[in-house]
Amino acid sequence: MSSGHYSEYPKHQAHDHGKAPARRHATSHAVAPAARAQSGYTLVHAGKQVRFGPVAFWIVIGTVTVLGMWSAATATYFAFRDDVLTRLIARQAEMQYAYEDRIAELRTKVDRTTSRQLLDQEQFDQKLEQIMRRQTTLESRATALGAIPEASVTGSIRPPSRGAAANDAASSPKPSPISDTVIFVAPPDREARLESRAPIVVQVPPNQFAKVQGVDNVLVRLQTSLDKVEGRQMAALSAVEDGMESRVRRMRGVFTDLGLNMPQLEAATPRAGMGGPFVPVKLGPDAAAFERLLYRINVTRAQVERLNRTLALVPYRKPVIGEVEFTSGFGVRSDPFLGRPAMHTGLDFRAASGDPVRATANGKVVSSGWAGGYGRMVEIDHGNGLSTRYGHLSEIGVRVGDSIKIGQVIGAVGSTGRSTGPHLHYETRIEGEAVDPQKFLRAGVRLSAG
Numbered sequence: 001m002s003s004g005h006y007s008e009y010p011k012h013q014a015h016d017h018g019k020a021p022a023r024r025h026a027t028s029h030a031v032a033p034a035a036r037a038q039s040g041y042t043l044v045h046a047g048k049q050v051r052f053g054p055v056a057f058w059i060v061i062g063t064v065t066v067l068g069m070w071s072a073a074t075a076t077y078f079a080f081r082d083d084v085l086t087r088l089i090a091r092q093a094e095m096q097y098a099y100e101d102r103i104a105e106l107r108t109k110v111d112r113t114t115s116r117q118l119l120d121q122e123q124f125d126q127k128l129e130q131i132m133r134r135q136t137t138l139e140s141r142a143t144a145l146g147a148i149p150e151a152s153v154t155g156s157i158r159p160p161s162r163g164a165a166a167n168d169a170a171s172s173p174k175p176s177p178i179s180d181t182v183i184f185v186a187p188p189d190r191e192a193r194l195e196s197r198a199p200i201v202v203q204v205p206p207n208q209f210a211k212v213q214g215v216d217n218v219l220v221r222l223q224t225s226l227d228k229v230e231g232r233q234m235a236a237l238s239a240v241e242d243g244m245e246s247r248v249r250r251m252r253g254v255f256t257d258l259g260l261n262m263p264q265l266e267a268a269t270p271r272a273g274m275g276g277p278f279v280p281v282k283l284g285p286d287a288a289a290f291e292r293l294l295y296r297i298n299v300t301r302a303q304v305e306r307l308n309r310t311l312a313l314v315p316y317r318k319p320v321i322g323e324v325e326f327t328s329g330f331g332v333r334s335d336p337f338l339g340r341p342a343m344h345t346g347l348d349f350r351a352a353s354g355d356p357v358r359a360t361a362n363g364k365v366v367s368s369g370w371a372g373g374y375g376r377m378v379e380i381d382h383g384n385g386l387s388t389r390y391g392h393l394s395e396i397g398v399r400v401g402d403s404i405k406i407g408q409v410i411g412a413v414g415s416t417g418r419s420t421g422p423h424l425h426y427e428t429r430i431e432g433e434a435v436d437p438q439k440f441l442r443a444g445v446r447l448s449a450g
Helices: 021-037 054-080 082-147 162-171 207-213 215-258 262-268 289-311 437-449
Strands: 041-045 048-052 326-328 331-334 341-344 347-350 356-358 363-370 376-383 386-396 409-413 423-430 433-435
Touching: 048 054, 082 215, 082 289, 215 262, 215 289, 215 437, 262 289, 363 386, 376 409, 423 437
Parallel strands: none
Antiparallel strands: 041 048, 326 347, 331 341, 347 423, 356 409, 363 376, 376 386, 386 409, 386 423, 423 433
16 A cells, blocks of 8 residues: 655745745645545555545544454453353253253153043044944844744634635624734833844934034943943843743643643644754853843743644634634533433534634544534544534535644534534534533633733
8 A cells, every 4th residue: 555645845946045935835735635635545456456535444444443452352351251151151051951851841742642642542442342342242132132033823823814804704794813822912112122133223423512522422322322222122031031931831821721731742742854963052151141031031932832832732722713602502401402401512603604614723634524413523633632523514624634723724604413503513522522612712711811
């Protein structure tokens, strides 16, 4: 850097010594401000010049000087005040540790929340799985309930077909068909208690309910619903058991009332072709109340089926359709033709000529045709010494040797033989000896009424 301030002083001449000093001095003072105005500092580098004004130059110099002094003072301060630096470092470390602790705490909260969510999800899945298993069990129980027959029609007298009923109605009105045996009817509210065979569909509450009340409340409602279903199933099963046990008692009471040997009748009852290896039924020690109750019902049902087969050979049903109305009972009466006391060995049922006559029990025809005072008569052997006779028929529809089923039409009401008008003469015999048929009919009424 070189100064641009130049001063030129005029040379002193010899002839100027006496007359011009004052002018030269004035001229010198006039030129100096202009020269200073054009003065400055020039920075030369690589042949290039950068010119600075004096103010800018001194500002730069002052700034550099102040920064240098500040740096020196700061270095000196920290050099002699180690505790300040130590506190600063400690504070930075404390802040770092605080941030790390906060991050660890947040991470712990996140892990705890995640673990709780996983645990809640696992518990929810377990509860839901229990509900599904229970629902499947209830569905299988509903199927088992549906498989229980509501009525046993073994040996029943079926009503006539619609066509036959229409033909009969054309001639004269006929009452209801024969009521042969008790028909097990569930309680009136059975449909409300007995589940259908279709799978049970549990209605899940809406999602909005789950959001408001929580998933636990939804599961509680499902459990409550399944409890109600199970309660209805147990009530239905208990009703079935009570009904079957009552029926068994009534069926056994028939044999007692009639004085029949039930074991002997059971042994002589014909059976359809069946067989297979004997596999005993085992009930596990951990079986639920439903399974134990169902087991007892199955045992009772087997007894009912066996008794039904035996009672199919006992003539305790009515031989004609409609309300029972006797024109003459069993025992001593006045003979309608002679007017003298005579033994009447059967019952005379009031009926119209041509009304169908039905067999009162299973058996085989041993007599079919004209039989003296009986007129046209059919006799059926029911086995075990039991037999029935149907007299005064206008028509006979069976032949000797035919196998007869309960309710099968064997002829028509008439007035053949020793008869004063259309009616059915019906007899019940044990070992060939006539007994009062009303004894059998009353047993059948009690059995049906129960």
